[in-house]
Amino acid sequence: xxxxxxxxxxxxxxxxxVTPISPSGVSAVSSSxxxxxxLPGFGLTLGFTSxxxxxxxxxxxxxxxxxxxxxxxxxxxxxxxxxxALAAFRVSFGISFLAALANLPVGLLLAWALTxxxxxxxxxxDALIDLPFALPTAVAGIALTALYVDDGWIGAVLAHFGIAxxxxxxxxxxxxxxxxxxxxVRSIQPVLADLDRDAEEAALTLGARPGQIFWRVILxxxxxxxxxxxxxxxxxxxxxxGSVIFIAGNRPAISEIVPLLIVSKLEQYDYPGxxxxxxxxxxxxLVMLLLINLAQRWTAAGDPVTHAG
Amino acid sequence: MAAGRAxxxxxxxxxxxxxxxFAALAxxxxxxxxxxxxxxxxxxxxxxxxxxxxxxxxxxxxxxxLTLLVAAIVVPLNTVFGLAAAWCLxxxxxxxxxxxxxxxxxxxxxxxxxxxxxxxxxxGLQGWFGPFLRxxxxxxxxxxxxxxxxxxxxxxxxxxRQVMPLMQAQGIAEEEAALTLGANGWQIFRLVTLPKIRWALLTGMLLCNARAMGEFGAVSVVSGRITGxxxxxxxxxxxLYNSYSLPAAFAMASLLSxxxxxxxxxxxxxxxxxxxxxxxxxxxxxxxx
Amino acid sequence: xxxxCRLSRNxxxxxxxxxxxxVIETGSFVALLGPSGSGKTTLLRLLAxxxxxxxxxxxxxxxxxxxxxxxxxxxxxxxxxxxLFNHMxxxxxxxxxxxxxxxxxxxxRADTRAAVERLLSMVHLEGLGARLPAQLSGGQxxxxxxxxxxxxxxxxxxxxxxxxxxxxxxxxxxRAWLRQLHDQLHTxxxxxxxxxxxxxxxADRVIVLRGGEIVADATPADLRGVLAYRLPLHHSGGVTALxxx
Numbered sequence: 001x002x003x004x005x006x007x008x009x010x011x012x013x014x015x016x017x018v019t020p021i022s023p024s025g026v027s028a029v030s031s032s033x034x035x036x037x038x039l040p041g042f043g044l045t046l047g048f049t050s051x052x053x054x055x056x057x058x059x060x061x062x063x064x065x066x067x068x069x070x071x072x073x074x075x076x077x078x079x080x081x082x083x084x085a086l087a088a089f090r091v092s093f094g095i096s097f098l099a100a101l102a103n104l105p106v107g108l109l110l111a112w113a114l115t116x117x118x119x120x121x122x123x124x125x126d127a128l129i130d131l132p133f134a135l136p137t138a139v140a141g142i143a144l145t146a147l148y149v150d151d152g153w154i155g156a157v158l159a160h161f162g163i164a165x166x167x168x169x170x171x172x173x174x175x176x177x178x179x180x181x182x183x184x185v186r187s188i189q190p191v192l193a194d195l196d197r198d199a200e201e202a203a204l205t206l207g208a209r210p211g212q213i214f215w216r217v218i219l220x221x222x223x224x225x226x227x228x229x230x231x232x233x234x235x236x237x238x239x240x241x242g243s244v245i246f247i248a249g250n251r252p253a254i255s256e257i258v259p260l261l262i263v264s265k266l267e268q269y270d271y272p273g274x275x276x277x278x279x280x281x282x283x284x285x286l287v288m289l290l291l292i293n294l295a296q297r298w299t300a301a302g303d304p305v306t307h308a309g
Numbered sequence: 310m311a312a313g314r315a316x317x318x319x320x321x322x323x324x325x326x327x328x329x330x331f332a333a334l335a336x337x338x339x340x341x342x343x344x345x346x347x348x349x350x351x352x353x354x355x356x357x358x359x360x361x362x363x364x365x366x367x368x369x370x371x372x373x374x375l376t377l378l379v380a381a382i383v384v385p386l387n388t389v390f391g392l393a394a395a396w397c398l399x400x401x402x403x404x405x406x407x408x409x410x411x412x413x414x415x416x417x418x419x420x421x422x423x424x425x426x427x428x429x430x431x432x433g434l435q436g437w438f439g440p441f442l443r444x445x446x447x448x449x450x451x452x453x454x455x456x457x458x459x460x461x462x463x464x465x466x467x468x469x470r471q472v473m474p475l476m477q478a479q480g481i482a483e484e485e486a487a488l489t490l491g492a493n494g495w496q497i498f499r500l501v502t503l504p505k506i507r508w509a510l511l512t513g514m515l516l517c518n519a520r521a522m523g524e525f526g527a528v529s530v531v532s533g534r535i536t537g538x539x540x541x542x543x544x545x546x547x548x549l550y551n552s553y554s555l556p557a558a559f560a561m562a563s564l565l566s567x568x569x570x571x572x573x574x575x576x577x578x579x580x581x582x583x584x585x586x587x588x589x590x591x592x593x594x595x596x597x598x
Numbered sequence: 599x600x601x602x603c604r605l606s607r608n609x610x611x612x613x614x615x616x617x618x619x620x621v622i623e624t625g626s627f628v629a630l631l632g633p634s635g636s637g638k639t640t641l642l643r644l645l646a647x648x649x650x651x652x653x654x655x656x657x658x659x660x661x662x663x664x665x666x667x668x669x670x671x672x673x674x675x676x677x678x679x680x681x682l683f684n685h686m687x688x689x690x691x692x693x694x695x696x697x698x699x700x701x702x703x704x705x706x707r708a709d710t711r712a713a714v715e716r717l718l719s720m721v722h723l724e725g726l727g728a729r730l731p732a733q734l735s736g737g738q739x740x741x742x743x744x745x746x747x748x749x750x751x752x753x754x755x756x757x758x759x760x761x762x763x764x765x766x767x768x769x770x771x772x773r774a775w776l777r778q779l780h781d782q783l784h785t786x787x788x789x790x791x792x793x794x795x796x797x798x799x800x801a802d803r804v805i806v807l808r809g810g811e812i813v814a815d816a817t818p819a820d821l822r823g824v825l826a827y828r829l830p831l832h833h834s835g836g837v838t839a840l841x842x843x
Contacts, residue, residue, distance in 0.1 A: 037401050038648050038668065039484055040494030045397035052390050053412045056462050060427035061415075063437055067430045106336055113333035116318060117326050125334070127577035131341050134516070134569040136523025137421075138543040139562040142550050143344035146351055146559075153347065154339070178340060200319050210321040218319070239420025242525035242543065246550070259422035263530060266426065271435050278423040285418040289411075482681035485648055490695035490750055491669035500698070504685040 064282070067275035079273050080280055087253040088261045093284075095169060096237030099176035100184075100230040106177075107184030107229060108222070114185075115192045133182045137242025144175050145247040167249035172257065175243040180233025187229025188222055195221060224298055231292045235285060348566050351559030363549075363557035364564070371538075372545035372561070378453070379541065380521040383460045387517050388510070391468025395506075396498065399476040400484075416465045421526025424462050428455055428531050451533030456541065459527040464517045471513030475506050508583035512576050519572040523565055599624050600645065600754065600786065605654035607640055614640045616810040617654065624659075624753075625784045627777070629801035631791055636807040638790045639678075642756050645788065646675045658754070674747030674785075676757040680739050682731040688742050689727035692717055695750035717745040720779070737768040744776075748783075757789035761796065773800055798822060 071079060079085065113119075114126050132140065148155040148165040158165055165171050195218065203213045241259040249255040258281055265274035318326070352360045363369060394413060398406060416424065430436050432449040442449055449455045483505070487497045503510075525543040532539040540548065542561055549558035600622040607615040615637045622628055630638040643649040645656065647668040656663040663671060683691050692714045696705065705713070718724050721741040731739055740760060747755060760776070761769040777800055780787050791797045797804050798818040806814035806821075814821060 038488060038650075039400050039481065039497070040488075040667075041396055041498070042401050044494075045393040046401075046403075049390065049394045049397050049409060052393075053409065056458070056465060057412050057415055060431050060462070063431045064423075064427050066437075106340075109329065110333050110336060113330050117330050119330050123577060123581070124574075125337060127573045128337055128341050130573045130576065131345065131569060134519045134523075134572045135345075136525060136543050136562075136565050136569070138525040138546050139348065139523065139565050139569075140344065142351075142546065142558060142562060143348050146347045147343060153343065178344070181340065204320050210319045210325070213319040235418060239418075239423065241420065241422050241529075246547075259420050259526065262422050262426060266429065266530065269435070271430060271433070274426060275430060278420075278426050281420060281423060282418075285420075289414065289418045482677055482679055483683055485668075486675065486677060486681040486683075486746075487694065487698070489646055489648070489668045489673060489675040490698065490746065492694070492698040493669070496698045500694070501683060 061282075064275055064278060067272055068279040071272045071276050076276065079276050084252050084256070085258075085261060085277065088256050088258045089280075091169065091172065091254075091256060092238050092258040095172045096176055096180075096234050096240075099173050099237055100180055100234040102173070102177055103180050103184045103233050104226055104230050107181060107188060108226060110181075110185050111188035111192055115189055129182050129185050131182075132179050137179070137240065138246075140178060140243040141175065141246035144171075144178060144243065148174060148247065166247050167255070169248075169255050171247035171249065172244050172255060175247050176233075176237035176240060179240055179243050180230075180237050183232040183236060184226065184229035187225045187232065191222055191225040192218075224295060228292060228295045231288065231295060235288045235292065238288075239281065239285065345566060345570075348559055348562045352556060352563040354559070355556045359556050360560040360563075363554070363560040366557070368540070369545065369557070369561060372540045372542045373564070375453075375456075375540065376522050376542040379456055379460055380518050382457050383464060383521045384514055384518050386461060387464055388468050388514055390465065391470075391472055391513060392510070394469045395472040395476050396502075399473055400481060413466050413469050416462055419462075421463055421524065422530055425459050425527035425530025427462070428459050450531055451539060453539070455531040456528050456539065459531045460521050460524050463524050463527050464520045467517040467520060468510065468513035471509045471516070472506055475509040476502070479505055508579050512579050512583075515572050515575055515579075519569060522568060599659060600788075601657040602641075602645075603655045603657070605641070605644065605656065606652050607637070607644060607649065608652050614810050615644075615651075618810075618812060620805065620812065620815075622786060622788065624786050627780050627787045627800065627802045629789055629791055629797035629804045630807060631794060631797040631804050632807035633792060635809075637810040638807045639758055641807070642675075642758055642788065642790050645754070646673050646756055647671050648675070672750075672753040674750060674752035674755045676740075676743045676747050676755075676760055678758045678760075678762060680731075680743040682739060682742060682746070684731050686730075687727065688718075688723065688729050688731070688734070689714055691731070691742055692745045692749050694746060713749060717749055720748075721745045722775075735768075736764050737772060740764065740772060744779075748785075753786060755785045755787045757787070759790055759792065762792075769796075776800065 110129065114122060114129075119125075145166055146152050148158070148171060150156065150159050150164065150166065152166070155164075155166060163170070165174055200213055200217055203217050208216070239259060241257070241263075244257055245260055248257065248260075250260055252261075258277065262274050262277050262281075265271075265277065364373075394409070398410060429450055431438055432442060432455060433439050434443065434450075436450075438449075447454075449458070483501050484497050487501045492500065522541075523543060524541075525547070528541055529544060529547070532541070532544060542565060546558050546561050546565075549555075549561065600620075602618050602620040605615055605618040605620075606613070618641065630641060632638045640649065644651055647663065647666060647670075650664075658666075658671060668675070683694065686694070693710050696710045696713060704710075714727070715724075718727060721744060723738060723741055723745070726734070726738065731742065734742065744757075744760075757776075761772055764772065773796060776787075789801070798821060801818065804814070804816060804818055804821055805812055814824075816824075
């Protein structure tokens with residue numbers, strides 16, 4: 001063993017003029033006195049953050065749950081499971097799902113072109129991807145309606161083929177696809193940008209064709225991020241209101257989304273009913289949020305995570 | 310965003326690259342650019358004068374003023390919150406931290422209509438605080454305070470989410486150094502941390518502003534739609550649209566669309582600048598190692 | 599004088615420092631030597647107040663340091679990564695400690711400027727005051743970090759692997775110069791190193807840490823004598839370790 005110890009050479013013997021340490025009178029620091037970190041401001045920021053969140057998020061949520069709780073047990077089924085409500089859930093969740101699904105190949109195409117091909121004005125085009133994010137939903141709503149209505153620029157073309165979009169469930173799908181697109185693209189882009197290009201080159205040298213390389217080497221690495229993006233688009237689409245109500249038609253049981261149903265109940269002063277529907281939506285959204293977080297951890301699990309500090 | 314090693318792709322032929330690029334541009338054109346153009350076209354459908362007159366209309370003016378007022382209140386509040394939350398959650402570990410992070414993310418998972426509903430339930434006549442507020446003459450629902458609170462809820466995460474990952478990545482070595490040099494908390498935050506995060510902070514504020522001015526669902530539920538008093542721009546757009554004053558509706562929509570365009574291009578500029586700063590710093594650090 | 603009494607620090611289940619007893623005389627130049635994981639950086643941070651012990655105490659000049667936060671302990675700390683304020687110029691970096699003092703204790707702007715200029719010439723960086731850290735070489739950044747720490751006239755100077763990332767020639771120049779500085783200023787200096795040769799060459803007293811415990815505490819001369827008959831404690835890659843024999 002290479003280690004050696006000169007413990008016997010106490011400080012007093014090392015030639016240093018040092019008085020021996022006397023342990024008497026020294027109190028041990030109890031760990032309860034140790035603060036969490038040395039940087040100041042913990043109490044202030046924690047207090048402010050908690051207060052803000054309590055006032056803006058927690059108390060209103062409690063109010064929601066309290067109101068929802070006022071619906072008698074027997075009536076819960078009637079409120080949530082009546083044909084109109086069920087249809088609204090089918091519309092909201094079903095079409096969001098389809099729109100998110102449709103956004104996968106489209107988002108992938110956009111992410112690929114923007115990452116791999118440095119065409120002129122690429123940065124500008126890349127900035128445009130954020131448009132659905134930055135554009136007010138009502139503005140998107142009337143714009144999409146104007147486009148897809150039967151005499152709109154796109155609607156007229158589609159009408160030739162007998163396809164009606166505005167005021168049908170298809171209109172909802174178009175609106176939700178618009179709203180969800182940035183989520184998919186922005187989820188895939190960073191992963192795509194950080195891919196190990198050497199692996200692709202290796203595949204090339206091994207004789208793989210471009211399509212094979214894409215399918216077997218690149219795509220599998222993008223799947224977690226793509227699914228996360230689609231899940232985020234789905235979650236956003238389920239709650240979407242402004243972009244949808246102009247183009248949707250809003251006919252109960254056919255093209256009525258859950259948020260609209262909630263608004264109807266509010267206008268009839270059925271607060272408990274509205275609260276119950278909202279709670280159901282919230283519960284489902286939280287489940288989705290949880291799944292998204294798990295998926296994101298799965299995405300990150302492949303990378304060697306180095307924790308700073 | 311790194312440009313990647315352009316030119317050495319996966320062996321795809323040049324024509325395939327072009328096809329993909331054009332396909333992408335076509336998709337962006339149809340899905341994103343056309344809606345933008347149709348707004349401006351709709352505003353000018355009956356000529357520039359009609360559009361200008363619509364914007365000069367007193368109701369339009371009051372809607373614009375209200376929207377700006379709401380943004381002017383909401384953005385600073387959520388900015389302060391975002392900074393405080395980032396400082397607290399990034400620099401310290403404590404039980405309940407994950408809960409706070411989840412609460413901050415929550416507004417993203419909530420439909421805007423539900424967000425508005427939360428406050429109607431709380432402050433509406435049938436709500437917990439409704440009678441109390443009515444008795445004291447403080448209108449919240451169907452008035453500015455309600456709109457402000459609902460908008461705060463919806464835009465709550467935006468600044469925090471921009472700032473937190475950056476602070477996390479930057480570490481606290483500089484803050485610790487400032488601490489050893491005798492700086493107090495405010496000095497450390499103001500002189501050391503704030504300059505490091507300012508681009509992310511500005512981006513967050515920009516997004517918060519865009520969302521605050523454009524919020525529709527939550528405000529629609531909470532505002533009562535009293536023309537001239539509680540109609541924000543998005544609500545006014547809906548109003549005009551439903552009464553078939555299409556050019557007026559599109560004129561107002563054009564204003565918000567311009568804001569959206571400014572937001573996304575400013576964001577692009579800020580990120581580009583921030584990237585150059587980071588790259589310079591990274592090069593500097595790599596020289597050290 | 600710094601006195602450490604039964605100082606312990608755990609990170610989770612790992613005992614990083616085990617009941618360290620140590621006294622450091624005022625004005626001495628001490629090296630904390632050891633392989634990575636031996637607890638030396640942790641010890642330094644505890645001295646600085648950047649971390650808190652799980653047990654034991656620290657007394658500086660007879661007064662308990664426990665309640666004092668880093669700014670109050672009159673220490674200067676040079677971080678391994680220098681931790682310069684990258685958005686401030688060299689001048690502003692060095693002036694920082696002087697400018698954040700409470701108004702009453704702050705000097706005039708002229709005083710601050712004079713102090714910074716003095717420090718710049720002490721570290722041989724005259725004329726570079728307007729540069730940004732990104733525009734400096736590693737060795738220059740190191741000296742700015744040192745000047746910044748010295749600006750507040752600390753009683754104790756703590757350096758965490760100050761020369762680790764620099765190339766050989768720069769390292770040797772800076773070593774000589776740090777020693778000179780110490781001889782000039784007589785500040786109590788504690789520096790952490792994993793480089794045996796450096797520790798033995800620079801310090802008046804070398805404390806060897808391993809596994810959270812002090813395994814040796816002697817003057818370089820004594821240690822060299824012992825090491826002549828033993829294998830080196832460790833091999834630090836790329837850095838010459840003492841050969842036996």
